[in-house]
Every structure is written in structure tokens, then in C-alpha cells.
Amino acid sequence: MTTIANLANHQVRLAQRPVGTPGRECWSFTTEPVAEPAEGGVLVKTLALSLDPAMRGWMNEGKSYIPPVGIGEVMRAGGIGRVVASKNPQFAVGDTVSAGLGVQEYCLIAGDQVKRAGLFKIDLRAGSMTQWLNVLGMPGMTGYFGLMDVGMPKPGETVVVSGAAGAVGQTVGQLARIKGCRVVGIAGGRAKCDWVVNELGFDACIDYKAGNVKAALKEHAPKGVDIYFDNVGGEILDDVLARIGRGARIIICGAISQYNNTTPVQGPKNYLSLLVNRARMEGIVVFDYADRYHLAVAEMAGYLKDGRMKSKEDIVEGLDNFPEALLKLFSGANFGKLVLKVADA
Numbered sequence: 001m002t003t004i005a006n007l008a009n010h011q012v013r014l015a016q017r018p019v020g021t022p023g024r025e026c027w028s029f030t031t032e033p034v035a036e037p038a039e040g041g042v043l044v045k046t047l048a049l050s051l052d053p054a055m056r057g058w059m060n061e062g063k064s065y066i067p068p069v070g071i072g073e074v075m076r077a078g079g080i081g082r083v084v085a086s087k088n089p090q091f092a093v094g095d096t097v098s099a100g101l102g103v104q105e106y107c108l109i110a111g112d113q114v115k116r117a118g119l120f121k122i123d124l125r126a127g128s129m130t131q132w133l134n135v136l137g138m139p140g141m142t143g144y145f146g147l148m149d150v151g152m153p154k155p156g157e158t159v160v161v162s163g164a165a166g167a168v169g170q171t172v173g174q175l176a177r178i179k180g181c182r183v184v185g186i187a188g189g190r191a192k193c194d195w196v197v198n199e200l201g202f203d204a205c206i207d208y209k210a211g212n213v214k215a216a217l218k219e220h221a222p223k224g225v226d227i228y229f230d231n232v233g234g235e236i237l238d239d240v241l242a243r244i245g246r247g248a249r250i251i252i253c254g255a256i257s258q259y260n261n262t263t264p265v266q267g268p269k270n271y272l273s274l275l276v277n278r279a280r281m282e283g284i285v286v287f288d289y290a291d292r293y294h295l296a297v298a299e300m301a302g303y304l305k306d307g308r309m310k311s312k313e314d315i316v317e318g319l320d321n322f323p324e325a326l327l328k329l330f331s332g333a334n335f336g337k338l339v340l341k342v343a344d345a
């Protein structure tokens with residue numbers, strides 16, 4: 001019989017800080033016994049983990065919106081799991097939950113850490129487990145609040161989103177269409193561009209790997225860009241800045257093209273376009289909207305249900321494959337929200 005006392009917890013820990021692209025040498029694999037929760041605590045078995053570009057930033061030393069992962073610590077990751085033991089009246093064995101579980105098979109959450117870990121029960125009627133890591137999860141919330149609160153879209157406006165086929169990008173583009181905007185995606189490769197146009201209903205998509213983003217923007221946003229949702233930074237940000245219209249809003253969500261740089265981050269050269277166009281550029285951090293997630297989830301679950309929103313996930317299996325799986329985000333090999341499946345549901 002399996003008891004908690006004879007379960008083993010396999011974990012992935014940060015072994016060293018990367019220079020450039022993080023290889024396998026940055027990680028160590030450990031095994032620990034699993035402990036019973038104390039009063040108020042919960043033991044969660046990890047089913048699936050969210051692999052995020054932000055993980056690259058958390059591996060760096062230095063100040064950010066959240067402290068870095070320490071050397072030797074279990075790598076930080078959000079995920080979906082099942083409660084396997086509980087001494088907390090709000091969670092029962094068998095509940096499916098979302099929390100900061102870390103890259104490990106079991107996560108013991110102490111009573112006083114429940115809030116900090118962001119532990120909450122998920123409703124599988126609203127969406128599948130992987131959808132709860134995608135459009136109903138952190139990337140979806142990022143797209144929702146970035147577009148709605150900072151972008152403030154109006155029907156008929158032109159919205160451009162980079163990383164269009166990724167987790168945040170797919171949410172932003174579909175939501176902007178639902179809100180009556182004209183949507184132009186930017187993504188790497190024909191397959192991703194065709195998918196966002198043919199399956200998600202974007203009006204157009206520019207393959208930046210085919211070159212000349214500037215000319216393509218002129219063609220697809222002839223009256224100028226009203227909202228640019230920036231997931232990638234670098235050259236593409238400059239190309240869009242050159243095409244913004246009067247009063248444009250630029251949401252700085254991320255700059256994945258810069259995360260593995262060994263040289264300083266490339267800043268925008270065309271920033272004076274903000275002055276000329278009375279435009280603004282604003283950064284967002286999704287966690288600032290946590291007290292309104294439930295409202296966005298309810299709205300997005302409605303769109304999933306009525307078919308106006310689709311959710312594509314790219315699932316890699318096995319905790320041991322974490323180091324290589326993470327790199328898919330930076331090569332663009334992921335097609336949809338990148339998820340690491342750790343155990344069967």
C-alpha cells in the first residue's frame with residue numbers, strides 16, 4: 001500500500017546562475033522523502049507545470065518584481081495538482097488545485113503559506129487542467145489585464161501583438177477580436193501565422209522570421225497601430241514604434257528576445273515616436289491584478305464555452321525533461337502555452 005511516508009519527491013533545483021541560454025549544467029536533480037502536512041497545511045501532488053519565459057529572469061541574481069530563486073532551491077513554477085493530504089478545512093483530498101508548486105512531484109504547503117503559494121481550487125467545468133495554465137491561468141490573466149486595463153481597446157482600433165501564437169499572445173489577439181478590434185499578430189514561421197489567422201480569427205499575421213516587419217506593418221496597419229502588446233522587445237518593438245498612430249498605447253509585457261543576452265538589453269531607438277504621436281508605453285506585472293482574476297476567469301470561461309476563444313497548449317512530459325523543455329520558449333519551438341506534464345491526473 002502507498003502511504004505518504006514511502007513516497008519520494010523528485011525535484012529540480014537551480015544549481016548555478018546561467019550566462020546566456022541556460023543549459024542542463026544550471027540544474028540539479030534531487031530526491032527527498034515526502035512529509036505529512038502539519039495543522040493547516042496541504043500536500044499537493046503535481047500534475048502539470050507552467051513553463052514560463054519569466055523563469056529565465058528568476059534565475060538571475062538581482063532586483064526584480066520578485067526575488068530570484070536561490071542557488072540550491074527548488075525551481076519556482078506555477079502548476080496544477082491534486083490534494084493528497086490535508087489538515088486544512090478549505091481543501092479536501094482529491095481537490096484539483098492551482099498553486100506555486102515548484103518543479104517537483106510533491107509540494108508541501110504549510111498553513112501560513114497557503115495564501116503566499118496562491119493555493120486555490122480550480123473548477124474543471126470552466127476549463128481543462130491545461131486551460132487553467134493557459135487562458136484561464138497566469139498568461140491569460142496577463143493578456144486580459146494588459147489589454148483591457150492598459151490597452152483600453154475600442155471597437156475598430158488596430159491592435160498588434162507579438163508572440164502571437166504563444167500563451168499570452170493567443171489570449172490578447174482573440175480578446176481584442178472579441179472587443180471589436182482589428183488584430184495583426186507577429187509570430188515566427190508560416191505555421192504559427194496561419195494558425196492565428198485561420199483558427200483564431202486574427203485579421204493578419206506577420207512572419208518576422210521572413211523579414212521586413214516594417215513593410216508588412218505598413219500593409220496590415222495602414223492607418224497606424226493603436227495598441228501594441230509587446231511580448232518580445234528588441235527590433236520588433238522599434239519596428240512597431242515607427243508605425244504607431246496618435247494616442248497609441250504600448251503594453252510592455254515582456255522582451256523575450258533579450259532574456260538570454262550576454263550584452264546589455266537593447267532599448268527602443270524609436271522612442272521619440274511616443275512624443276510625436278502623444279502615445280504612451282506602460283509596463284505591467286500580472287500579479288498586481290490578483291484580486292480581479294476571478295472576474296477575468298469568469299469572462300474568459302464564457303468565451304471558451306461559447307467557442308469565441310480557443311486555447312492551445314504544447315505539452316512536454318516528464319520532470320527530467322524540464323531543462324530542455326524550458327529552452328523551447330527561447331527557440332520558438334513551443335506552439336501554444338508550454339506545459340510540463342509531471343503525472344497522470
Ligand SMILES: NC(=O)c1ccc[n+]([C@@H]2O[C@H](COP(=O)([O-])OP(=O)(O)OC[C@H]3O[C@@H](n4cnc5c(N)ncnc54)[C@H](OP(=O)(O)O)[C@@H]3O)[C@@H](O)[C@H]2O)c1
Nearest residue numbers: 053142163166167168187188231254255256257285286332
Ligand atoms: N508582465 C507579466 O506579468 C508577464 C506575465 C506572463 C508573461 N510575460 C511575458 O510575456 C511574453 C510571452 O510569454 P508566454 O508565456 O506567452 O510565452 P510564449 O509566447 O508562449 O512563448 C515564447 C515565444 O516567444 C517567441 N520568441 C522567442 N524568442 C524570440 C525572439 N528572439 N524574438 C521574437 N520572438 C521570440 C517564440 O515565438 P515565435 O515562434 O513566434 O518566435 C516563443 O514561442 C514573455 O516575454 C513573458 O516574459 C509577462
